[in-house]
Structure formats: structure tokens, C-alpha cells
Amino acid sequence: MNIMFKPSSADDILRPAKDIPLESMDVSDPRLLETNTWHEYFKRLRDEDPVHYLPDSPFGPFWSITRFEDIKFVDSNFKLFSSEPVIVIGDPDEEMSLEMFIAMDPPKHDVQRRAVQSVVAPKNLAEMEGLIRERVIKILDDLPIDETFNWVDRVSIELTTQMLATLFDFPFEERHKLTFWSDMATSSPEMTGGTTSKEERFAAMNECAAAFIKLWHEKAARREAGEPQGFDLITLLQTNEDTKDLIDRPLEFLGNIILLIVGGNDTTRNSISGGVLALNQFPQEYDKLRADTDLIPNMISEIIRWQTPLAHMRRVATEDVEVNGKTIKKGDKVVMWYLSGNRDERAIDNPDQFLVDRENARHHLSFGFGVHRCMGNRLAEMQLRILWEEIMQRFEKIEVVGDAQYVRSNFVKGYTELPVVLHAKA
Numbered sequence: 106m107n108i109m110f111k112p113s114s115a116d117d118i119l120r121p122a123k124d125i126p127l128e129s130m131d132v133s134d135p136r137l138l139e140t141n142t143w144h145e146y147f148k149r150l151r152d153e154d155p156v157h158y159l160p161d162s163p164f165g166p167f168w169s170i171t172r173f174e175d176i177k178f179v180d181s182n183f184k185l186f187s188s189e190p191v192i193v194i195g196d197p198d199e200e201m202s203l204e205m206f207i208a209m210d211p212p213k214h215d216v217q218r219r220a221v222q223s224v225v226a227p228k229n230l231a232e233m234e235g236l237i238r239e240r241v242i243k244i245l246d247d248l249p250i251d252e253t254f255n256w257v258d259r260v261s262i263e264l265t266t267q268m269l270a271t272l273f274d275f276p277f278e279e280r281h282k283l284t285f286w287s288d289m290a291t292s293s294p295e296m297t298g299g300t301t302s303k304e305e306r307f308a309a310m311n312e313c314a315a316a317f318i319k320l321w322h323e324k325a326a327r328r329e330a331g332e333p334q335g336f337d338l339i340t341l342l343q344t345n346e347d348t349k350d351l352i353d354r355p356l357e358f359l360g361n362i363i364l365l366i367v368g369g370n371d372t373t374r375n376s377i378s379g380g381v382l383a384l385n386q387f388p389q390e391y392d393k394l395r396a397d398t399d400l401i402p403n404m405i406s407e408i409i410r411w412q413t414p415l416a417h418m419r420r421v422a423t424e425d426v427e428v429n430g431k432t433i434k435k436g437d438k439v440v441m442w443y444l445s446g447n448r449d450e451r452a453i454d455n456p457d458q459f460l461v462d463r464e465n466a467r468h469h470l471s472f473g474f475g476v477h478r479c480m481g482n483r484l485a486e487m488q489l490r491i492l493w494e495e496i497m498q499r500f501e502k503i504e505v506v507g508d509a510q511y512v513r514s515n516f517v518k519g520y521t522e523l524p525v526v527l528h529a530k531a
Contacts, residue, residue: 122146127154131162132169132442132515133194135298138416139513144457147171147445156431163298164195167419167438168431171445173452173470175429179420179441180474183210186420186439188477193516194419194440195296198303211476216347222480229336230483233271237488240267241495248527253506256523260492261377268488269369274337275320286313287370290363297516313366314359321352338365372414372471373485375519377492378509379412380404382523383459385505390461398497404461405489410469411459413444416518418473443470444518502528 119136122145130150137143150157150171157169170176179186187210191197244263248254262284270280289309292299301309317339324339334340342348342361351358384391394400420439425432433439447469448456460466472479479485496503507524 122149127157129159130154130157131159132445133159133162133164133167133298133440135513135515138515138518139511141509141511143416143444144448147442147448151445151449151451156429156433158431165438167194167440168428168433170428170439170441171449172429173446173449176441176443176446176470177474178428179439180418180470180477183476185423185426187423188214188418188420191296192418192420192477193291193296194417194438195293195298197293197296214476218480219345219347227483230487233484234487234491236271237268238491238495240264241488241492245495245499250527250529253524253526256381256503256525257374257378257520261374261520261523264377264488264492265370265374268373268484269366272338272365272369273320274324274335274339275316279316282312282316283366284370284374285309286363287366290367291371291517292512292514297514299512299514310359310363313362314355317359317362318352321358368479368481369484371517371519372409372479372481373488375414375517376405376408376412376485376489378520378523379414380408380489380493381503381525382505382509382520383408383411384503387459390459391502393461394497395501398494400461401493401497402486402490403463403466404493405486406466406469407460407463408489409471409485410447410453410466413447413469413471413518415471416444416514416516417442418477441470443473446470499530500527501530504528 119134119140119142122130127149130146132143132146132150137146150169155170155172155175157171158166159169160166170179189210241264244260244267248259266280266284267277269275269283270277273283275283286309289301289306291297292301293303293306294300321339321343324335325343328334328340328343334344342351351361384394394404418441420441422433422435422437422439424435427433447453450456453468472482504526505523506526507522509520510522512519512521
């Protein structure tokens with residue numbers, strides 16, 4: 106399928122949601138997130154047609170689920186709504202159809218997830234905390250004061266890339282390859298409306314596969330030579346009875362590596378930038394935070410809700426099923442729009458407001474529900490908490506001094522640029 110959206114420009118203004126016939130409202134257009142104009146489109150669907158069928162789009166026909174409780178119902182019922190073959194709105198190119206456990210149903214999903222789940226067990230998170238803090242301190246202490254720089258590059262990407270390298274025991278000096286591969290994996294025009302060509306993505310995925318095949322064999326050789334067993338993701342896969350032969354299933358091996366890279370990258374990376382933007386858009390909340398830094402853990406949940414780093418997940422109906430008065434037919438594509446559910450007034454009071462002291466701040470959709478609930482949610486929250494603890498010790502304010510620039514995608518709700526100036530504490 107050839108997917109083309111016109112490049113965004115001053116002459117390319119998306120029509121107001123109120124002017125579009127409801128039956129042709131297409132919220133899969135990646136320009137909605139790229140131009141940060143998505144709010145009114147999803148509000149109209151929530152209010153007028155919360156289970157919305159679009160018979161024709163660049164990604165084929167699909168249902169949009171836009172209210173909190175309906176999303177929770179779909180996400181919690183894997184027997185009615187299958188995650189196979191992929192969890193993004195578009196279908197992959199046949200030559201790049203990777204297999205990953207997030208796009209599998211139980212029992213196979215459970216077996217593969219269990220193999221790596223222990224890397225984020227409470228005991229290991231506690232042991233990681235000191236290392237994360239050490240790296241956060243180094244990153245923040247190297248930042249310029251009273252000088253404009255791109256927060257996305259210097260902090261958001263740098264911190265998450267360092268943590269990814271640690272989780273995989275990947276060569277630290279080559280860690281930026283992990284971010285590059287993550288970006289390549291999620292920017293396919295066919296799957297998310299991104300801008301990466303088939304050739305670029307194919308080359309990047311081949312490079313990623315070669316690097317991790319090499320790492321797999323190096324680790325196996327070191328362990329056979331008597332080195333103590335590590336506790337990184339590759340070692341966990343190698344030493345689990347159900348995944349020790351994953352290297353012999355190349356599409357599944359690469360698919361799960363990419364899943365773990367993207368999962369460790371996008372949620373934390375874009376929440377780091379989203380939190381800075383939110384506090385600048387709601388300065389009274391920044392004042393609250395300065396007055397009481399004990400609000401940080403609660404604020405982290407609010408950041409993850411308000412930002413919603415992954416905009417959607419896709420399912421396929423396994424039988425005819427009714428959702429909010431509409432009959433979804435067996436085989437239909439169903440898209441749960443998390444970013445819409447997290448702004449649903451029926452489930453969350455004043456949802457467009459960012460509140461550092463919001464009651465029940467964990468009541469959000471960003472980590473999903475049911476068997477596919479985000480495996481690394483506690484790690485993401487811990488990284489964000491440590492970052493903000495160290496930020497509040499050093500800086501009076503992180504001031505956003507220009508417009509945020511956003512990723513072109515209908516899947517990753519992220520940033521490419523966020524110009525800021527740091528003001529040191531007096």
C-alpha cells in the first residue's frame with residue numbers, strides 16, 4: 106500500500122473538526138499529532154460518535170474507540186479483540202513483518218513476556234535506582250545555564266538511551282544507535298504515517314539485527330567460558346527455557362528486540378519533554394511543585410496521562426461484538442485511541458488541565474490494561490521521578506522559549522524539538 110499525506114506547510118491547514126462530515130472524520134492522519142491539532146477531532150468523536158467506523162482511509166477501514174471505559178473494555182478482553190498481527194493502525198510491508206510478543210495473544214504472549222519480565226522486578230528496580238540517579242546527575246550538571254538548547258536532544262533522548270544501553274548491556278559508546286533504530290521502527294508510512302522510506306527502514310532493521318545477533322553470541326560465549334551470568338534482557342532471553350532458541354527464529358528475535366527498544370524509549374523519552382511543556386503551559390502548577398516537591402511522584406502519573414506517549418493500539422475483533430451500541434464485525438480492525446480516552450470528561454475531571462496534585466492520578470490509559478499492560482511502567486515512573494527530584498534541586502525553572510516541534514506519526518505522540526533555557530536556583 107502506498108501511503109501519502111501531503112507534507113505539512115503554512116498552506117496545508119487541516120480543516121476544523123466541525124467542518125468535516127462525521128462519517129469521513131479520519132483521526133489516523135499523522136498531521137494531527139505533528140501539528141498538535143488533534144484535540145478537537147477526538148472530542149467530536151467522543152461526544153458524537155464514540156465508536157466510529159471509517160470505511161476508507163490510507164490504512165484501510167477501521168473502528169475508532171475514543172472513550173475511556175470503551176477503551177478499557179476492548180483492552181481488557183483479549184479473547185474478543187486479538188493483538189495479532191500488529192498493534193499499530195497500518196499493516197506492515199510483507200518483507201518487514203516482524204513478530205513480537207505485544208502482537209501475540211496468550212498463551213504464546215505470556216511465555217515470551219515472562220522471560221524478560223524479571224528485569225523490571227521490584228528488587229532489580231531498587232538496584233537500578235542508584236545508577237539512574239548517577240546518570241541523571243551527570244546529564245543535568247553538563248547542561249548550560251541561561252542559554253537556549255534543545256531539551257529533547259540533551260536530556261530526553263540522552264537519558265533514555267543510556268538506560269536502554271544498560272538494560273541490554275549494549276556497548277555504551279554505541280548507545281545512540283538504539284534511539285535511531287527505535288525511530289526507524291516506528292516511522293513507517295504504511296504503519297504509522299511516518300516519513301521513513303522502506304529502504305531506510307529495511308537497512309536500519311538489518312543493522313539492528315546484525316548488532317544484536319553479535320551481542321547474543323558474545324554473551325553466550327562469555328557465559329560458557331564461566332563468566333558470571335548477567336541480568337540484562339539478552340541474558341534473560343538466553344537463559345529462559347522458552348526463549349533460549351529465539352536466535353533461531355530471526356523475525357521473532359528481531360521483533361522482540363525492537364519491541365523492547367521502543368518500549369524503553371518512547372514512553373520515558375516523550376514524557377520527559379511533555380512534563381517540561383506542561384509545567385510551562387500551567388505555571389500555577391510549577392508554583393505548586395516548587396512549594397512542595399513531595400508532589401513529584403503524583404505529578405509523574407499526571408505527566409504520563411497528559412502526555413500519553415503512545416497515541417493508540419490496534420486490535421482485530423475475533424467475533425461479532427457490541428461496543429457502546431455499535432456492532433463490530435469479526436475481522437474488523439479496532440483502534441483504541443489512548444490519547445482520547447485520557448482526555449475523556451466522563452472518566453477524568455477537567456482532563457485538559459495539568460494538575461500536579463490531581464486525585465487518583467494513576468487513573469489513566471497510557472500503560473494499557475489486561476495482559477498487554479506496559480511491562481516497564483514502574484521503570485518509566487522511576488526514571489521520571491529521579492529526574493524531577495534532581496531538576497528541582499538545581500533549577501528554579503526550565504523555561505520553554507520557543508514552539509515545540511512534534512513527531513510526524515499517528516502512533517508516537519512525541520517531540521523532535523523543545524527549546525528551553527535553564528534558570529539556576531538562587
